[in-house]
Amino acid sequence: MVRTKKNLYLTIEKLLKNSSFEQSSVSEICKLAKVNRSTFYVHYVDKIDLFNDYTEHLIAQVERELISYQKNLERTGVLPSYEKLLMHVQQHDYYYRFIFSPNAPLQFYFQYLRHIQTMIEESIMLDPSKHINADLYFAFQRTPILELLWNGLRKTFLYRLKKLTIS
Structure with missing residues (x-):
């Protein structure tokens, strides 16, 4: 869980810096963070x-x-x-x-x-x-x-x- 969160947090930071967080989908976030979508949905709704x-x-x-x-x-x-x-x-x-x-x-x-x-x-x-x-x-x-x-x-x-x- 710690590595997953860290990767997701780093991905959010990257997307916010590029002003593309709003347009990003969960699939894109997971791909950038190298996290499975199923793992994402275990911890987050969206x-x-x-x-x-x-x-x-x-x-x-x-x-x-x-x-x-x-x-x-x-x-x-x-x-x-x-x-x-x-x-x-x-x-x-x-x-x-x-x-x-x-x-x-x-x-x-x-x-x-x-x-x-x-x-x-x-x-x-x-x-x-x-x-x-x-x-x-x-x-x-x-x-x-x-x-x-x-x-x-x-x-x-x-x-x-x-x-x-x-x-």
Whole structure:
């Protein structure tokens, strides 16, 4: 299963980089990944299900990368976690370009938003003594995160992480 997923993930990355994921069929994906279609269907319903699993994989990766910053938010400040997030986005820009593109199904965008919300809620739960309103906190955190992602993608990451400052 690990090798199968890895091959399928690499194939998704290749297709997203070539802007051909939407047009690809399960048969094409399996052929590129060197995975039998029957094996594919044991694990996934369709290519959307595969893409959702890939999204879960990327989100788990972001969570692992950001967890140390979230735990020490007061000591490190917000900027290091944004820098880490932008570095992740830069590494996987093909994915973010796809989910923020007008051609991508909205479900991918909303799935990503739900994951961001879950990450923010989990960071709030790290210190329940602060009595933070999760909905308001999410609203204030979501906007700058999405704006940074959108600007970074729109300007092809011409921003240097060093130049990012929070007033």
